[in-house]
Amino acid sequence: MxxxxxxxxxxxxxxxxxxxxxxxxxxxxxxxxxxxxxxxxxxxxxxxxxxxxxxxxxxxxxxxxxxxxxxxxxxxNQIYYSAFYDPTPEGGIARSGRACRVLKNKPEADLSGSRYTYSxxxxxxxxxxxxxxxxxxxxxxxxxxxxxxxxxxxxxxxxxxxxxxxxxxxxxxxxxxxxxxxxxxxxxxxxxxxxxxxxxxxxxxxxxxDGEQTNYVWGVVDTVPITNFPDIRNRCLIHSLHGSMMVVPREGDVVRFYTQLSDEDAQEVLNVKGRVDMTKWSPEKLLEIGKRQLYPYEVTFPEDKLSWWTLYIIGQxxxxxxxxxxxxxxxxxxxxxxxxxxxxxxxxxxxxxxxxxxxxxxxxxxxxxxxxxxxxxxxxxxxAQDLIDFDRKWSKLFSGKPRTEQNKDGVSHEEMIKAYETFNGFTSGTGIRYAPSPITDTRFQHVAGNLAIGMRMPSQVIVRVADARPFDLQDLLPSDTRFKVVIFTGDLNIESRKAKLEEFVSQATEKSGFLTQYGCRSKMSAGWSEVFEVLPVLIGKKETLEYTDVPSALRPHWSKVFVDDVAVSGTEGGKAYSSYGISPEGAVIIVRPDGYIGTVVPLDGAAALNEYFAGFMKPGLLA
The missing domain is CATH 3.50.50.60 (FAD/NAD(P)-binding domain)
Structure with missing residues (x-):
């Protein structure tokens, strides 16, 4: 060259x-x-x-x-269920259970779940x-x-x-x-x-x-099988006497098969440096192993439907x-x-x-x-370190020998289900929590007791005051690089709470207040909207509230004022304050541009927000 x-x-x-x-x-x-x-x-x-x-x-x-x-x-393709299969005394496999993303008996206050109940x-x-x-x-x-x-x-x-x-x-x-x-x-x-x-x-x-490499070798094949296996369109975790397998349905009729090689087969494909040599194996060999692992179910793999395959060693x-x-x-x-x-x-x-x-x-x-x-x-x-720790435990369970009459120390169905439920928040991604830092301030965690500062802002339905249209709060938090200031105002028909909100507005918008000091960035921009999106959420009834009840500084447009009330359909909404653990006294939630909760303060906490933003931001034009 x-x-x-x-x-x-x-x-x-x-x-x-x-x-x-x-x-x-x-x-x-x-x-x-x-x-x-x-x-x-x-x-x-x-x-x-x-x-x-x-x-x-x-x-x-x-x-x-x-x-x-x-x-x-x-x-x-949307996957709702995971099916678990274990070996039978006859040498085949049988389903031992199914589990879904939405776990049973979860307390209502547990907000780690996603609005999407599938992968x-x-x-x-x-x-x-x-x-x-x-x-x-x-x-x-x-x-x-x-x-x-x-x-x-x-x-x-x-x-x-x-x-x-x-x-x-x-x-x-x-x-x-x-x-x-x-x-x-x-x-x-x-x-x-x-x-x-x-x-x-x-x-x-x-x-x-830094880390370690296991001796587990797995193969992967993408194909369109012909089979009587009943869970072919569910994610399956299979322990068989012929090794472990994972079945993952894909778009259309495509299915991905992850197949564990035996210790003998693994040695055959590894070279002297401990790396996989793809020339020593073939997708046909993987599919033959897969047939044995799925017994007594029948499966055939048309040659013209194989679209991709590979081998890999598990390493963390x-x-x-x-x-x-x-x-x-x-x-x-x-x-x-x-x-x-x-x-x-x-x-x-x-x-x-x-x-x-x-x-x-x-x-x-x-x-x-x-x-x-x-x-x-x-x-x-x-x-990533937490992910590696989890992956090490999960891979050991999945790649381990199944528990049988002959192998009392093997992996049981109960262990797999327990691990699946324990790690559900981690695998779904909704349980990730960032530690305290300049952009994750936990001093006032108690103000929203059911929210976790450092985790992503969970989903709740709220209603727009001006036209009674329901919105998922997450849809009001787009990744547009702006901080979202979600103000839970409480009931503004109570004079003391309305006065507290007006005092917050006064402090936040004065020259030293965070909205003005860090929000006003250019002479061409209108106020702080380039940096901050302010979203008031009231307590009250949609039938009687007016969006003009909110101080004008917090409603640059009629579409920005909401209430925690049941939607007109009667099937959703009205649970944001209770689900988030926010009292009628109100709170201010700062949601970072990536959707994670940066901090929470009481409604009289404008000074604390000044300190929060001073920890990492530069003042704007008016400071």
Missing amino acids: VVAGQSKVSTVDVLISGAGPAGLMAANALARAGVSVRIVDKKFEKVEAGQADGIQPRTIEVFQSYGLAHRLLEEG ITLHQGAIESIFLDSMAKEGVHVERSVQPAALSLSEDESELEDPDSYPVKVVLHNWDASGEAETEIVRAKYMLGSDGAHSWVRKELGFTM RVASAYSKNNRIFIAGDACHTHSPKAGQGMNASMNDTHNLAWKLAYVLRGWANRSLLQTYEFERRKY
Whole structure:
């Protein structure tokens, strides 16, 4: 291969290397935030088959926050049940039970559940297309057959801290069909390496992947089976005398089979370095194992319906660091690897960059201190470590030998069900909680006793006062880079509470108040709406309330005032205050741009919110 031509030089705010789900989530979010962004990938074309395919409930919520969930729901397959199968004395398998996302006997105050009571399966290429089409509307496209060849970061502290500097230097090679490449030097303010488990960016930074590798070898096949297996359209976790299997229904009639190789077969496919040699195996061998594992059920696999297959070893590792001087970041498989058994890989990757994108936008706009970027590694690396711990336990259970008369120490059905229920909040993504930090302040947790500061804002139906239209609160919290100030005002017919709300408004909007000090960013913008979306939620009846009951500063438009009341249908709504554990005295909930609760304060807590935003934001024009 030859590198030809004279190097051109360009600049960009954020350069992304790797156009998988993590990179595309970042590119889409940044482009929509108005950030100058480029995304490159060494592959000639995007994924068209196989790879990751599971979208968990919390990730569906994230897609919804970007306005992208409708396509995911239309194209994907919805999975409600997991079925569990164990070996029988006759040598076959039998179903021992089914479980769903909505667990029985959960207390009503437990808000960890999602509005989406299912997961979605859709091949990675289709998921990437959703991002690609959204990015295209912002004029951003993946530059393919382009890969970084050299990377350097300035060591000058003043340059690293200068918001207008471009301390990242990357040499890109753009390969053409003849094997020649044009060379480009890109100077970037920030760089993201989302370039997979063998990340070039991570290696250039000198970060290690710390953890361990098991001896479990699994195969994966995507095909369209012909079978009398009754749970072929449910997610199945199967323990058989011939090894463990997982069945995952996909879009259309496609089904994914995860099949565990025996110890003898695993040794056959591993080379001297302990890595899988795909040439020593075939999808037909995997399918033959699958037939034995599904006995006594019959299954055949038409040759022309096999679309993808692979082998892999289960390993659990986390990168030693996620960032270099908060100028170069890594995300997704570049910083954590684990088994696909709980369907977390793609979800964890996309939520990494969902977490990072708004923080980069705030710093690039000059709205926040660069210290805000430290919270990316603080939050997401701890999550990855928790994920690895969970994955280690779950994989051991799933890959372990089943309990039988001959193997009393094996894995029982009861152990699997208990683990499934215990880890449900984690696997669905709704149970993730970020630890206290400058953007997660738990001082007034008691004010909303059933909410968890540091977790995502859970779903509740509220009613718009002006026209009685019901809304899911999550739909009022889009990922548009704004902080949402959800004010639970209480009953404004009570004079003392109305006076308390007016005092809050006065303090929040004075020159030193957080709405004015951190919200007014440009002479062209109207007030603080560029940074803050204010949403009052009243106590009362939709039939008698007026949206004008709220102080004018909190209702820039008639559509922004809500009440915690039952919808006209009578089937939903009216439970927000009680479900969130908010008393009639009211509260203010600050929801971060990524949908997570940043802090909660009482209605007389405007001063505390001044302190909260002062911890990471820069004052605006009027400060």
